[in-house]
Every structure is written in structure tokens, then in C-alpha cells.
Amino acid sequence: MTEATGPDPALTLHEVTIAYGAAPVVSDVSLAVGRGQWLAIVGPNGAGKSTLLKAIAGLVEYRGSVTLDSTRIDRLSPSDRARRIGYAPQNPALPERLTVTDYVLLGRTPHLGFLARETAADLSIVEDVLDRVDLRGLMGRRLGTLSGGEAQRAVLARVLAQRTGLLLLDEPTTGLDIGHAQTLLERLDQLRAEDNATVVTTLHDLTLAAQYADELVLVDRGGIVAAGKPSEVLTAERLREHYAAEVEVLTTTDGRPVVAPVRPRHA
Numbered sequence: 001m002t003e004a005t006g007p008d009p010a011l012t013l014h015e016v017t018i019a020y021g022a023a024p025v026v027s028d029v030s031l032a033v034g035r036g037q038w039l040a041i042v043g044p045n046g047a048g049k050s051t052l053l054k055a056i057a058g059l060v061e062y063r064g065s066v067t068l069d070s071t072r073i074d075r076l077s078p079s080d081r082a083r084r085i086g087y088a089p090q091n092p093a094l095p096e097r098l099t100v101t102d103y104v105l106l107g108r109t110p111h112l113g114f115l116a117r118e119t120a121a122d123l124s125i126v127e128d129v130l131d132r133v134d135l136r137g138l139m140g141r142r143l144g145t146l147s148g149g150e151a152q153r154a155v156l157a158r159v160l161a162q163r164t165g166l167l168l169l170d171e172p173t174t175g176l177d178i179g180h181a182q183t184l185l186e187r188l189d190q191l192r193a194e195d196n197a198t199v200v201t202t203l204h205d206l207t208l209a210a211q212y213a214d215e216l217v218l219v220d221r222g223g224i225v226a227a228g229k230p231s232e233v234l235t236a237e238r239l240r241e242h243y244a245a246e247v248e249v250l251t252t253t254d255g256r257p258v259v260a261p262v263r264p265r266h267a
């Protein structure tokens, strides 16, 4: 079990087990994330990372408990859950004919009042997040005409517009070039700090994960095999064992690990 880094765990998973069929794909996972902290779930393909995020989002059934600010999430009404938890799936199906603005406005739906009409304040939040993800210039475009990276940023914008205290982002940088990936994570980090939001992402790019996350959990075959500070979790030996990858783990001047793949030596 990873200990919460802050004094106040916002999110706690206790012995969470998830099965789609007979065999569990996630077994007995326990972890805690402090309020305002950033946790990255890493691990090889099929390890159970997305499944874990879906359980926290309340989208798949599980055994065990998931608690947000002392409330079990399975006791939250769907509207309360949407006001408190933002979730961006890895490959969401997008309504092609919707404009970027109308799509991002959907993020405000859980906050709309009785008449369900968005206000100037909602529109202002949407414009702010579109600026943050660098999509202001495309606000009138239909989703079906966006590039893969632009669509990915629109998905993130919708979740950010929800302004929830917990953000669950499944591979938010997939399909983004290195500059857009970095900008997006920077802006996410700014929002996290401004709102004191708790962030849980899955991330395949271990170097980026190490630069932004306070803590990493490494998941393999449905269980946590290592947890802690990025420099503690990311060792060449562990990555060989769990990813079957040959890497060198270097260190930046500020002490964060950089995972560099190297070609295996053949005898």
C-alpha cells in the first residue's frame, strides 16, 4: 500500500479487486493519494491501469472500497459523482458533428442549475480551458474534423471544464507531440495547484510520469509491484522484470529519473 504523501488522503483504495469474467484483472489493490497530489499509475500493456481508473470513476464493479474525502464513491449519486470526479477515457467516442465549444460545455452539465442553461460564468470557464489546452482557435470546429492530438486535447478540456476535485486521466498525452504533451501536463499541473485538485493519470511515458507525478505506482498483472517516489520506483532492473525492456535510468539536474531505452546487446 502506498502511503498518502499529504496529511489528508483525498482518495483511498482498499483491497480493490475487479473481474470482467471469472478471473480478476485487478487484485487487492490498496493505495492512498493526498489531496492536491499527482499519482501516476504505470505498467505494461494489459496490466490493469485503465481498469483501476474506471473503478475509481465508478464505471466498473469492484470488490473492496474506494473512498473520496471519506465518502465511499459507490454511495455518491451520479450527479454528485460528476461534480466531484472528472474522468477522461483513453479513446472516447466523440460526437463528430458537435463543435469543440459545445463539446467542452458538456463538462459544465453537472453544475447547471434547474433550467439547465449555461451561464456567462460557464462560458468563461470553457474559454479559459480552451486557452489552456491551446484550442481557442478551433472552438467553432466540428469534432470530426480535428486531428488526433487536437481531439485528445478537446477531451481533456471537457474534463477540466468540469472543475472537479479529482481528475482521472487515462493516457492524456497519447497522440500528442512532445511539445503539446509537455504543455498539456504543465497546464494540468497549474490547474491542479490552483484548485488543489488531486490528479491520477495513467502514463506510458515513464520520463514524463517521473517529471510530473509526486508518486508512481507500478502495476503488473493486476497488482501493485512497486510504489513511491519516481526515483524509487523506476529502476532498470524493475523495468526489465516488468516490461521486458532494456533501459538506462539517467537523472536530470533536478534529480528526476529519465528512462532511456537502449538496444539489447546480442551475444
Ligand SMILES: Nc1ncnc2c1ncn2[C@@H]1O[C@H](COP(=O)(O)OP(=O)(O)OP(=O)(O)O)[C@@H](O)[C@H]1O
Binding pocket: 020, 021, 025, 043, 044, 045, 046, 047, 048, 049, 050, 051, 052
Ligand atoms: N471490458 C472488458 N472485458 C473483458 N476483459 C477486459 C475488458 N477491459 C479490459 N479487459 C482486460 O483486462 C486486462 C486489463 O486491461 P486494462 O485496459 O485495464 O489494461 P491497461 O494496463 O490499461 O493496458 P494498456 O496499457 O494496454 O492500455 C486486459 O487483459 C484486458 O484485456
